[in-house]
Amino acid sequence: MTQVTDQKVIHKPIEDLRRAIVRFAGDSGDGMQLVGTQFTNATAVLGNDLATLPDFPAEIRAPAGTLAGVSGFQINFASDEIHTPGDTIQTLVAMNPAALKVNLPDLEQGGHLIINTDAFTAPNLKLAGYASNPLDDGGLAGFHVHPVPMTKLTLEAVKETGLKHKDAERCKNFFALGLAYWLYDRPLEPTLKWMDAKFGQRPELRKANELALRAGYNYGNTTEVFQVHYRVRPARQEPGIYRKVRGNDATALGLMAAAWKAGKQLFYASYPITPASDILHELARHKNFGVRVFQAEDEIAAICAAIGAAYGGAFAATGTSGPGMALKTEGLGLAVMLELPLVVINVQRGGPSTGLPTKTEQADLFQAVMGRNGECPVPVLAARSPSDCFDTAFEAFRIAVRYMTPVIMLSDGYLANGSEPWRVPRLEDLPAIEVRHDYPAEGFQPYMRNERLARPWAIPGTRGLAHRIGGLEKEDVTGKVSYDPENHQRMVDLRARKVAGIVEMIPDQEVLGDPEGELLVVSWGGTYGSVRTAVEQVRQLGESVSHAHLRHLHPMPANLGDVLRRFRRVLVPELNLGQLCTLLRARYLVDARPFGKVKGKPFNVAELVERIDRALKGVE
Amino acid sequence: MSATATLPVVNLQPKDYASDAEVRWCPGCGDYSILAQLKKVLSTLGRDPDRTVFISGIGCSSRLPYYLATYGVHGIHGRAPAIASGLRLVRQDLEIWVITGDGDGLSIGGNHLLHAIRRNLNIKILMFNNRIYGLTKGQVSPTSEINKKTVSTPYGSVGAMISPCSFALGCEATFVARSVDMIPNHLQYVLERAARHEGVAFVEIYQNCNIFNDGAFQHATDREIRDDNLIELSHGKALIFGRNQDRGIRLGSGYRPEVVRFGENGVSIYDLLIHDERAPAPALAFLLSRLQHPEYPEPIGVFRDVQAPIYDRLINEQIDRLTAEKGPGDLQKLMYGPETWEVRAGEEPVFHG
Numbered sequence: 001m002t003q004v005t006d007q008k009v010i011h012k013p014i015e016d017l018r019r020a021i022v023r024f025a026g027d028s029g030d031g032m033q034l035v036g037t038q039f040t041n042a043t044a045v046l047g048n049d050l051a052t053l054p055d056f057p058a059e060i061r062a063p064a065g066t067l068a069g070v071s072g073f074q075i076n077f078a079s080d081e082i083h084t085p086g087d088t089i090q091t092l093v094a095m096n097p098a099a100l101k102v103n104l105p106d107l108e109q110g111g112h113l114i115i116n117t118d119a120f121t122a123p124n125l126k127l128a129g130y131a132s133n134p135l136d137d138g139g140l141a142g143f144h145v146h147p148v149p150m151t152k153l154t155l156e157a158v159k160e161t162g163l164k165h166k167d168a169e170r171c172k173n174f175f176a177l178g179l180a181y182w183l184y185d186r187p188l189e190p191t192l193k194w195m196d197a198k199f200g201q202r203p204e205l206r207k208a209n210e211l212a213l214r215a216g217y218n219y220g221n222t223t224e225v226f227q228v229h230y231r232v233r234p235a236r237q238e239p240g241i242y243r244k245v246r247g248n249d250a251t252a253l254g255l256m257a258a259a260w261k262a263g264k265q266l267f268y269a270s271y272p273i274t275p276a277s278d279i280l281h282e283l284a285r286h287k288n289f290g291v292r293v294f295q296a297e298d299e300i301a302a303i304c305a306a307i308g309a310a311y312g313g314a315f316a317a318t319g320t321s322g323p324g325m326a327l328k329t330e331g332l333g334l335a336v337m338l339e340l341p342l343v344v345i346n347v348q349r350g351g352p353s354t355g356l357p358t359k360t361e362q363a364d365l366f367q368a369v370m371g372r373n374g375e376c377p378v379p380v381l382a383a384r385s386p387s388d389c390f391d392t393a394f395e396a397f398r399i400a401v402r403y404m405t406p407v408i409m410l411s412d413g414y415l416a417n418g419s420e421p422w423r424v425p426r427l428e429d430l431p432a433i434e435v436r437h438d439y440p441a442e443g444f445q446p447y448m449r450n451e452r453l454a455r456p457w458a459i460p461g462t463r464g465l466a467h468r469i470g471g472l473e474k475e476d477v478t479g480k481v482s483y484d485p486e487n488h489q490r491m492v493d494l495r496a497r498k499v500a501g502i503v504e505m506i507p508d509q510e511v512l513g514d515p516e517g518e519l520l521v522v523s524w525g526g527t528y529g530s531v532r533t534a535v536e537q538v539r540q541l542g543e544s545v546s547h548a549h550l551r552h553l554h555p556m557p558a559n560l561g562d563v564l565r566r567f568r569r570v571l572v573p574e575l576n577l578g579q580l581c582t583l584l585r586a587r588y589l590v591d592a593r594p595f596g597k598v599k600g601k602p603f604n605v606a607e608l609v610e611r612i613d614r615a616l617k618g619v620e
Numbered sequence: 621m622s623a624t625a626t627l628p629v630v631n632l633q634p635k636d637y638a639s640d641a642e643v644r645w646c647p648g649c650g651d652y653s654i655l656a657q658l659k660k661v662l663s664t665l666g667r668d669p670d671r672t673v674f675i676s677g678i679g680c681s682s683r684l685p686y687y688l689a690t691y692g693v694h695g696i697h698g699r700a701p702a703i704a705s706g707l708r709l710v711r712q713d714l715e716i717w718v719i720t721g722d723g724d725g726l727s728i729g730g731n732h733l734l735h736a737i738r739r740n741l742n743i744k745i746l747m748f749n750n751r752i753y754g755l756t757k758g759q760v761s762p763t764s765e766i767n768k769k770t771v772s773t774p775y776g777s778v779g780a781m782i783s784p785c786s787f788a789l790g791c792e793a794t795f796v797a798r799s800v801d802m803i804p805n806h807l808q809y810v811l812e813r814a815a816r817h818e819g820v821a822f823v824e825i826y827q828n829c830n831i832f833n834d835g836a837f838q839h840a841t842d843r844e845i846r847d848d849n850l851i852e853l854s855h856g857k858a859l860i861f862g863r864n865q866d867r868g869i870r871l872g873s874g875y876r877p878e879v880v881r882f883g884e885n886g887v888s889i890y891d892l893l894i895h896d897e898r899a900p901a902p903a904l905a906f907l908l909s910r911l912q913h914p915e916y917p918e919p920i921g922v923f924r925d926v927q928a929p930i931y932d933r934l935i936n937e938q939i940d941r942l943t944a945e946k947g948p949g950d951l952q953k954l955m956y957g958p959e960t961w962e963v964r965a966g967e968e969p970v971f972h973g
């Protein structure tokens with residue numbers, strides 16, 4: 001596939017790899033997220049399985065050259081199935097001393113280290129806290145170090161465009177990308193095509209970036225710095241049409257698909273917040289799909305506007321992250337009382353309070369399941385991978401409309417920004433979503449219920465159905481304000497039973513591995529990939545360990561209690577201090593044990609394997 | 621073509637707009653009169669109850685939607701403008717009214733009120749101002765006069781008060797008016813004007829809470845004295861008031877309004893300010909909204925009535941325009957995205973650009 005025609009063809013030896021893990025790291029202004037994304041696109045079209053982990057600071061431009069300003073993008077790609085971005089990296093591209101210092105601990109022994117030596121100046125070394133230059137002091141022994149004067153080579157390569165020094169220097173990330181493309185035998189075409197679209201109005205920038213990209217590629221091909229390069233063959237994938245997708249984009253598409261299936265208008269109200277804003281950005285682009293996007297004045301207004309739109313008969317959703325979710329709490333209570341369909345997406349990040357805006361965590365589970373005043377049941381589901389955000393968002397609307405209830409979808413920062421290949425479903429294969437607004441005026445009552453205990457979705461403008469609803473307790477059936485004690489008990493019970501009844505559309509909990517045995521590892525949400533990989537590794541050693549991954553956190557699958565009780569021990573790894581574990585213990589009276597991590601990062605497979613091993617030995 | 625102009629007209633009596641819910645305001649509350657005038661106006665305009673929605677927050681005033689036979693949402697404290705915004709954005713075929721109070725709209729919900737107004741959404745906002753928290757039993761409100769003694773300020777309040785009309789004008793509301801619960805004809809006139817306005821209409825209604833703040837607007841309701849304390853705004857007319865219509869408002873030095881009496885110091889009607897509710901800038905309206913009893917007569921009527929682009933209409937126009945330009949979106953194509961690859965059993969993947 002690789003076609004680099006304007007150069008002499010040199011054949012360096014190429015080695016086949018089953019999988020490879022590369023991380024690009026530099027200053028937050030160095031364009032590392034951009035080249036990471038480009039590398040991912042090129043890898044996706046080669047048909048590799050892949051998983052990515054972008055990692056960037058909350059500051060848009062932290063002081064240049066500092067440790068705080070380091071931005072990284074990691075990609076794991078393989079010719080077989082993978083589920084995580086990988087624990088340790090095989091190739092690290094470090095654009096400056098700070099990037100080297102922050103990322104070196106994750107580079108495996110003997111790994112490739114590609115360094116932009118031009119950035120290793122005395123001031124930069126000092127900013128990174130290096131007392132001496134690691135390139136000279138032996139501090140990089142044990143790695144394959146490839147020192148490359150990238151800035152100089154980039155300036156040389158783009159000279160013919162006449163760009164100003166500063167603009168020319170900014171092209172060095174494409175030099176690094178070109179070098180990485182050569183090292184892993186990736187095609188340049190997707191990136192060149194992207195440049196056409198991106199720099200259409202600025203041909204000189206288009207030209208300069210292409211020159212830098214090709215210079216990097218040719219540098220790998222022709223110089224003595226690299227003796228060998230690598231190939232990762234396509235993964236075996238199910239037949240179908242694939243694309244690369246990020247979690248937030250998949251969420252946006254899932255919401256749109258649900259509205260489309262129902263023949264409904266999608267309304268999305270949101271307030272900018274990391275890491276959920278990209279859902280807003282994606283949906284805002286699709287006005288010709290009839291998507292109505294409302295950037296509200298605050299989080300509260302966003303959920304209230306969504307409630308208003310749902311009352312008007314639209315498929316309404318609002319998205320946010322933890323602190324915004326806290327503000328939406330009162331609105332969620334109103335939606336529960338009004339019994340209107342609504343999807344509320346929480347893209348979780350490190351908390352509490354402002355916490356770690358750009359880092360991932362799973363510590364909002366209690367908030368989702370229980371965090372409201374009064375007995376206020378809300379169904380909760382969690383996506384397990386970037387592409388699964390599509391299915392989860394779609395299912396959230398199915399539940400919301402079928403049961404006339406707000407539904408919380410939990411995503412997280414890792415899923416939101418991470419990407420993976422997605423076998424794109426055909427719209428006609430997705431389950432139907434049926435909506436009804438017309439009811440006979442005769443005998444109509446706003447809080448009459450069907451066999452699922454759902455009330456009618458009667459919307460304003462419908463002849464003869466004018467009625468009033470509100471946050472005060474409702475009289476059963478009539479919906480009138482009622483302070484009657486017996487009625488309150490009945491309504492609280494009804495709302496709880498309605499949500500509990502959703503279990504009938506939840507599939508039984510599946511178990512990877514044997515259905516009974518020594519240890520069951522239970523996980524939920526974005527940790528799916530690393531937990532599954534860890535369990536598979538331990539199973540290959542012949543141990544009795546199985547894996548159950550929950551999508552439905554409330555209500556939980558009907559058979560979950562039986563599943564849990566068939567194992568001697570239950571281990572619950574979570575990116576919190578044990579929230580699901582507590583729920584399982586409370587609900588099923590099993591002696592589940594927590595394994596919590598709150599470092600703003602996903603689990604490493606190795607640490608899970610180690611913990612599973614201890615659990616099997618009965619060591620806490 | 622305005623959205624509301626296309627609404628079907630029905631022929632109903634004011635009583636036909638009453639729901640079957642028992643009205644539960646305190647006997648003697650000013651809210652009864654407001655509800656009665658509102659029903660009359662809905663009847664006069666021939667509004668269809670099935671196409672009319674009242675949305676409220678929390679407080680005594682916010683119970684109003686329960687008492688009308690239209691669609692209604694009794695929302696949460698301060699959030700009615702936000703709920704109304706969402707409904708308006710997805711439904712152009714309804715008339716939407718927001719009912720709020722001084723605490724609901726200017727304290728807990730101030731931010732939503734600000735943004736609903738500055739966006740110029742096509743909704744009607746009625747603020748019942750009783751200068752007190754009634755439903756929570758008598759705490760000081762953002763429109764309470766300074767040094768007010770209440771259960772939460774037993775030694776007198778120290779926070780400055782806000783004028784609802786000044787606030788709305790500060791947000792550049794395209795329609796701002798004030799009326800009084802106990803002047804039914806004027807209230808009907810103002811409500812009708814608000815209903816006919818295209819864009820956001822903000823109406824402050826002086827409302828007596830006879831339990832916790834009785835007589836707060838006595839200067840404006842007492843027939844003996846109210847003509848000396850109110851000045852009725854009328855477009856293109858000089859600002860004249862007084863039971864004998866012998867006084868007026870003149871602009872003194874430093875943009876300071878002055879109360880003057882005709883014939884004194886050579887003052888004639890030609891020296892007075894002329895009301896212009898259609899002035900493009902809200903400056904004159906704002907100046908008038910600052911006139912407060914007892915130093916000045918307080919204006920009632922329409923401060924401002926201008927046309928400006930309407931948010932919800934612009935959103936829909938943008939959708940229509942982009943759909944016409946790009947064609948209706950193909951969702952399946954969007955899901956595939958710009959780059960796909962196809963896997964067939966036993967073959968290398970094929971890249972589609």
